Amino acid sequence: MSENLLLADEVAHALANEHAVVALESSIVAQGLPAPENLEVGQAMQTAVRQQGAIPAMTAVLDGRLRVGLSLDDMARLAASPEGRKCGARDLGSALALGLPGATTVSATVAIAAAAGIRVFGTGGIGGVHRTTPGAPAKTDISADLLAMSRAPVAVVSSGAKSLLDLPTTLEALEALCVPVLGYGCDQFPAFYTADSGLEVSYRFDDLAVLAEALRAHWSLPGSGGVLVCNPPPRETAMGREEVEALVRDAASAANAAGISGGALTPFILSHMRDASSGQTLRVNAALAVANAGLAGRLAVELEG
Ligand code: PSU
Numbered sequence: 001m002s003e004n005l006l007l008a009d010e011v012a013h014a015l016a017n018e019h020a021v022v023a024l025e026s027s028i029v030a031q032g033l034p035a036p037e038n039l040e041v042g043q044a045m046q047t048a049v050r051q052q053g054a055i056p057a058m059t060a061v062l063d064g065r066l067r068v069g070l071s072l073d074d075m076a077r078l079a080a081s082p083e084g085r086k087c088g089a090r091d092l093g094s095a096l097a098l099g100l101p102g103a104t105t106v107s108a109t110v111a112i113a114a115a116a117g118i119r120v121f122g123t124g125g126i127g128g129v130h131r132t133t134p135g136a137p138a139k140t141d142i143s144a145d146l147l148a149m150s151r152a153p154v155a156v157v158s159s160g161a162k163s164l165l166d167l168p169t170t171l172e173a174l175e176a177l178c179v180p181v182l183g184y185g186c187d188q189f190p191a192f193y194t195a196d197s198g199l200e201v202s203y204r205f206d207d208l209a210v211l212a213e214a215l216r217a218h219w220s221l222p223g224s225g226g227v228l229v230c231n232p233p234p235r236e237t238a239m240g241r242e243e244v245e246a247l248v249r250d251a252a253s254a255a256n257a258a259g260i261s262g263g264a265l266t267p268f269i270l271s272h273m274r275d276a277s278s279g280q281t282l283r284v285n286a287a288l289a290v291a292n293a294g295l296a297g298r299l300a301v302e303l304e305g
């Protein structure tokens, strides 16, 4: 195990005793959600993992160590700018060497989970291939989440990816990278706010024990990497596909009109959608993140059983 890793006591104890552990990312807290919901959702995700009998292990870079298992204080530190810089997998070495604190995205969390021996990770949504903005210069923006998932044997439980992304191309990329896209209780690849993307998962599972069997079998093959487990957003808060598309379209044209581009684009679109939906998109985001943490907890327990 890497000497840079610092496991929380309960995480180290659980791993030593083959007790279920679930990795959680910290970028969702530091960059993905606005205050004060960010810390509430981070706490609720940890509680949801515990309720299923597993130990939560949120990851970050703090004080020159790769931390696995964060307290509320740690999360608050990351959420307080500028402490929580966004770290993907490629940033970890430099952040460690320079002593820079960082909140971990899916790509970084997958890498840290693999280093710690954690097989299940719960989050809201993954990054993917961005749509090209009409009228903007053509450029390629592909999240490192996709490649990172192909390289480490970790199951990422999420509600797919936001439809701000190019979802068909994101699924093609996952196929090319040998990452299975499995539905738990769904035939469609979820589009985060909506269960309905019109796109199919590779296989549907309704029995968690059979899903765990598929993961074990996948990992028994040499060179196999990560798996994307798809959990649709909870029915009570999920939105309709047309409604989400209209929100994305309006937000994208507002961004265009305001001359917003680059790294500022996604935050602009998300806050525009939040306001235009009277907070509904934020409620879905919070509910699905907590639900995915809970499913990840159940899956981790099933895998240890
Ligand atoms: N999708 C969400 N919320 C998030 C993210 C994705 O719905 O907070 C975060 C995750 O940490 C993910 C990262 O790994 O954004 C992807 O960023 P990028 O596209 O820069 O790789």
Ligand code: MN
Pocket (backbone or CB within 6 Å): 127, 141, 142, 143, 144
């Ligand atoms: Mn990106």
